[in-house]
Amino acid sequence: MAAAGERRKPQATSQATGATVTTSVPARLDRLPWSRWHWTVVIGLGTVWILDGLEVTVVGNIASRLAQPGSGLHITSAQVTGVAAALYVAGACVGALFFGRLTDRYGRKRLFLVTLGLYLAATALTGLSFQPWWFFLFRFLTGFGIGGEYAAINSAIDELIPSAHRGRVDLIINGSFWLGAVGGSLLSILMLDTAILPAALGWRLTFALGVLLGLVILLVRRHVPESPRWLFIHGRGEEAEALVADVERRVTEETGRELPAPAGEITIHQRRDIGFAVIARTVFRHYPRRTALGLALFVGQAFLYNAITFGFGAILTRFFAVPADRTGYYFAVIAIGNFLGPLALGKLFDTVGRRPMISGTYLGSAVLLFGTAALFGAGRLTAVTLTACWCAVLFLASAGASSAYLTVSEVFPMETRAMAIAFFYAVGTAAGGISGPLLFADLTGSGVVGDTVLAFCVGAGLMAAAGVVAAFLAVPAERRSLEEIATPLSAAPATPRPATPSAPA
Structure with missing residues (x-):
């Protein structure tokens, strides 16, 4: 074994697929202390959630302005919050599935550059909208890029961050969506x-600022490397060894300490591609309990959030006479609680x-929403x-919702990781963006107290059910390597592991 911090001679002997290689790359990544390099990864990859929060909030807030004469776009408020929002959700679902497959096949870095580029182009062209069809088209493509980001970024982050820090980093990054929501609320007040x-310029500049922020992220992201875990499985073992x-x-130069x-080590059979049938069979046949867990977590958090946020403005204005132009301040407070x-x-x-934290945050938020x-x-x-109560509910629910993304990104084999994230994200987004509004629109918009109470109880009930599922099925993945949690499909069958891999569940 070479001395810690010493450049090692690459252990992989062939770049061709079909070669068998033994590597310590996963263990070497997991035992790294936190460093400036890890901050580069977090800033370059994680800040996209801020963009997503900014996007969703800004469009909701500019709906009334776009519908006004002089906006430069002949569109109704209902079209912005209805058709355009649905197309954004549909784009995110399709984009997650489409780019998730490509991410597992062609690598994390190539795709997280492509998806951010698509997001930037679509957002810029949204700001140039002159007809409703143009606005709808580029809202769909913006969602398409954002959905792809979720698959490419979550898989890359989990494979680059040391196991001791993976949980908190993943949660905070996913929770940063709400920083973007706060920024979107405050930015809309200023720009509108x-x-x-002028009325025809402010909303366009709002999109332009989103593009500017995205360009800054793109410059940082160019320095984030490909996942070494992906490299050594896909026939690029020497490159993975050199990168690590x-x-x-x-890290040794920064800390002044030997690692x-x-x-x-792990021994794997390199191959360039894993067929879709193999991925589906692995997720649904070999890991049915983990699949049930992922579905429960995503659907539960989707319905809870829709129960609260879908009729957020209407509840405040109808029941408490809050002026419509002041609901944004209440939303900013809730968004801070979410983060x-x-x-x-x-x-x-x-x-x-x-297990205790996932089930605890789901059950705790459900109890608070019932109350x-x-x-x-x-x-x-x-x-x-009421806003204070919502803040308390979402303080727990946001951690739980973020842990849903963490769970599905770490409990399936590496070769299926991005596609698994994409599948569960698409299911959760569809439940929240399609089924949720259909269920909650009439309940929270009727003006009847009992209907809004029922909406809250439906969201809380599904969140509680997911918490119970997590109490029994959640995987104790804390401080464990990804390869220990779920053995790679490419792993040689009788090879020593860092620890005994858990059996599929």
Whole structure:
């Protein structure tokens, strides 16, 4: 074994597919201390969730302005919040599945550059809209790029971040969506003020600022490497070894300490592609319990969020006479609570453990939402106290929702990772963006207290059900290597592992 931090001679002997290689790359990545290099990965990859939050919030807030005469676009508010929103959701679902397959086949880096490029182009062209059909088309393509980002980015992050930090980093990154939501709310207030900018210009500049932020992220992202785990499985073992050796050298120079020896090796049969049938069979036949867990987590959080947020403005205006132009301030407060949940609780997913924290956040948020429903039904809440209740619910629910992405990105074999993320994301997004609005639109918009209470209870009930599923099926993945949690499909059958792989569940 070479000394820690020393550049190793590549262990892979062939670039061709079909070669059998033994490598310690996963163990070497997992035993790295946190460093500036890891911050580069987080900033380059993780900040896209801020863009997504900015996008969704901005479009919702500019709907009324776009419908006004003089906006430069002949479109109704209902078309923006209905047709355009549905197309964005549909684009995200299709994009996740399409790019998820390509990410597993062609690599993480190639796809996370392509998807961000598509997002930037589509957002810029949305800002140039002159007809409704143009606006709808590029809202779909913007969602298409964002959906692809979820698959490419989550898989890359999990494969580059050390196992000791994977849970908290993943949760905080997914929770940063809500920082974008806060920014979108405040940016809309400024950019839509006709005393500052003309009505036909402000909303266009809002999209332009999103593009500018995306370009900055793209510049940082260019320096994020391909996943070494993906490289060594796909016949590029020497490249993976050289990349990890370079990172080890940087970390050693930064810390001034030698790295501990890696915990073990893995032997794999290199191959360039895994067929879709193999991926589907692996996820559904070999890991049915984990598949059930992923579906429960995604559907539960999707319905809880729709129960609260779909009729958010209508509830405040109808029941508490909050002016429509002031609901954005309440939303900003709720968005901050959403981000604070993963930020404060993320570390516990790596220390207390996945199962108690996932089930605890799901069940806890459900109990709080049931309590909120009871108080609302009894007429004991004001706009301020209802918002406080929502903040408490979403403080836990946001950590739980983020852990859903963490779960599906780490409990399936590496060769299926991006596609698994894409599948569960698409199911959750479809449930939230299609079934949710169909169910909650009439309930929260009727003006009847009992209907809104029922909406809250439906969301809370599905979240509680997901929490119960997690209590029994959640995988204790904390501080464990990805290869230990789910043995790669390419692994040689009788090869020593860093630890005994868990049996498929």
